[in-house]
Amino acid sequence: MTDTRYTKEHEWIRLDGDAATVGITDYAQSQLGDIVFVEVPDSGKAIAKGGEAAVVESVKAASEVYAPVSGTVTEGNAGLGDAPDTVNSDPTGEGWFFKMTLSDAAEFDGLMDQAAYDAYLKEIDA
Amino acid sequence: MPDSAALDSLLTTPLDALHRSLGAKMVPFAGYSMPVQYPLGVLKEHLHTRAAAGLFDVSHMGQADLVGDAIAVALESLVPGELQALKPGRIRYTQLLNDDGGIIDDLMIAKPVDGDINRVHLVVNAACKDKDYAVLQAGLPEAKLERKDDHALLALQGPEAVTVLSRLDTECASMPFMSLRPATINGVDVVISRCGYTGEDGFEISISAADADAVARTLLEQPEVEPIGLGARDSLRLESGLCLYGHDMDDETSPIEADLTWSIGKRRRAEGGFPGDARILKELHEGPSRLRVGLKPIGRAPAREGAVIEVPDGAAVGVVTSGGFGPTAEGPIAMGYVATEHAKPGTRLHLIVRGKALEADVVAMPFVPQRYYRGSK
Numbered sequence: 174m175t176d177t178r179y180t181k182e183h184e185w186i187r188l189d190g191d192a193a194t195v196g197i198t199d200y201a202q203s204q205l206g207d208i209v210f211v212e213v214p215d216s217g218k219a220i221a222k223g224g225e226a227a228v229v230e231s232v233k234a235a236s237e238v239y240a241p242v243s244g245t246v247t248e249g250n251a252g253l254g255d256a257p258d259t260v261n262s263d264p265t266g267e268g269w270f271f272k273m274t275l276s277d278a279a280e281f282d283g284l285m286d287q288a289a290y291d292a293y294l295k296e297i298d299a
Numbered sequence: 300m301p302d303s304a305a306l307d308s309l310l311t312t313p314l315d316a317l318h319r320s321l322g323a324k325m326v327p328f329a330g331y332s333m334p335v336q337y338p339l340g341v342l343k344e345h346l347h348t349r350a351a352a353g354l355f356d357v358s359h360m361g362q363a364d365l366v367g368d369a370i371a372v373a374l375e376s377l378v379p380g381e382l383q384a385l386k387p388g389r390i391r392y393t394q395l396l397n398d399d400g401g402i403i404d405d406l407m408i409a410k411p412v413d414g415d416i417n418r419v420h421l422v423v424n425a426a427c428k429d430k431d432y433a434v435l436q437a438g439l440p441e442a443k444l445e446r447k448d449d450h451a452l453l454a455l456q457g458p459e460a461v462t463v464l465s466r467l468d469t470e471c472a473s474m475p476f477m478s479l480r481p482a483t484i485n486g487v488d489v490v491i492s493r494c495g496y497t498g499e500d501g502f503e504i505s506i507s508a509a510d511a512d513a514v515a516r517t518l519l520e521q522p523e524v525e526p527i528g529l530g531a532r533d534s535l536r537l538e539s540g541l542c543l544y545g546h547d548m549d550d551e552t553s554p555i556e557a558d559l560t561w562s563i564g565k566r567r568r569a570e571g572g573f574p575g576d577a578r579i580l581k582e583l584h585e586g587p588s589r590l591r592v593g594l595k596p597i598g599r600a601p602a603r604e605g606a607v608i609e610v611p612d613g614a615a616v617g618v619v620t621s622g623g624f625g626p627t628a629e630g631p632i633a634m635g636y637v638a639t640e641h642a643k644p645g646t647r648l649h650l651i652v653r654g655k656a657l658e659a660d661v662v663a664m665p666f667v668p669q670r671y672y673r674g675s676k
Contacts, residue, residue, distance in 0.1 A: 209342070228653065235603055
């Protein structure tokens with residue numbers, strides 16, 4: 174059973190058991206536009222909630238991807254090196270950024286669920 | 300994001316309603332609300348311009364006439380470009396200089412088609428308008444500056460631009476690169492220039508604000524044409540090795556350092572007679588201490604403006620002034636200034652991005668061949 178949560182910075186995190194997968198939302202990719210470069214963290218890297226975890230670049234600008242929760246990276250998506258545009262075409266699937274283990278499950282529970290994120294999107298588009 | 304008060308104070312161009320109806324994403328730029336991209340997106344807008352034709356709203360640029368006795372001769376006291384030998388109907392790219400030889404702005408100066416020696420046409424950068432006009436008035440107090448703030452400027456750029464515009468103005472196809480002439484499009488008086496900021500063949504159309512929307516819509520109805528925003532305008536000019544004022548040059552940069560020596564006429568190099576000529580002629584003969592160069596990162600990661608440039612042993616030798624991804628170059632590209640001893644093409648340098656050294660080679664610019672119109676084939 175998986176559970177997906179969202180941050181105000183438009184990252185998603187999907188928890189499956191005690192392992193999680195992190196990426197950016199469809200809204201985020203549409204705001205960034207055509208993605209031309211992605212830098213993902215190496216396996217074993219410790220990341221702290223809210224800290225810079227990855228970089229995503231469009232033609233125009235570079236943006237940080239923040240860690241939704243604290244923990245340890247177990248895998249970066251190597252496939253994005255040659256095909257960064259996967260983040261545009263499939264942001265919540267093949268376009269994932271990294272997998273991680275959580276050091277504090279309560280941080281996950283504190284994030285927005287789908288309904289709360291949808292409401293948040295409506296608020297910022299208003 | 301700018302607050303709503305800041306947005307409210309922005310100027311709009313005569314094409315504002317058109318941009319919004321096309322779904323443009325509007326951003327503040329040089330005091331104007333401008334389209335940074337349309338639904339097509341920066342990457343496809345860029346590629347479309349290189350493949351067919353793109354329409355840009357560049358109405359934020361400063362258009363003006365300068366009127367005064369033998370104005371081209373007088374204006375040579377402020378710029379290093381050869382203006383006296385410029386023929387009627389021809390355009391010169393040059394720079395307004397300060398007394399230290401630094402660049403106040405880069406601009407286009409044209410002579411009227413009718414041969415009037417007491418008038419020149421100017422196009423200056425949006426963000427520099429007020430500054431430039433003040434410098435021109437202070438330097439040439441006898442001359443009269445006629446601002447054309449009631450005019451829009453459209454740029455139609457790309458290999459199909461000439462095909463498209465020929466449907467509306469049959470004579471544009473034979474116009475030389477860097478020339479202008481008055482014309483009529485859809486019954487409206489315009490001035491058409493064959494120039495641009497993309498490295499492609501193309502035209503700029505100066506038109507009264509009241510008529511701009513209709514002509515822009517007519518151009519957009521042509522099957523080859525897509526609207527293009529500032530995002531792609533920036534990546535197109537970067538690929539073409541063209542400077543952006545305030546980034547790749549500023550009031551401390553000389554035209555020699557900026558690798559714009561080609562824009563200084565032979566007679567001007569011999570005679571001087573422009574602000575900062577002592578420094579500029581010295582740099583011309585002895586070489587500048589730093590030089591604008593093209594930089595090609597070896598990997599996929601782009602280096603952006605502000606990235607420090609180091610030699611492989613770690614000493615800083617320069618800084619990136621424009622950088623990003625070149626959609627046609629299909630990889631990261633940048634330009635920046637380096638100490639002249641490291642400016643030779645083929646030199647391996649490091650660009651410091653997020654604390655890491657990114658390998659890059661100094662390369663000759665442009666990154667993508669320029670395809671200006673050079674006469675009938």
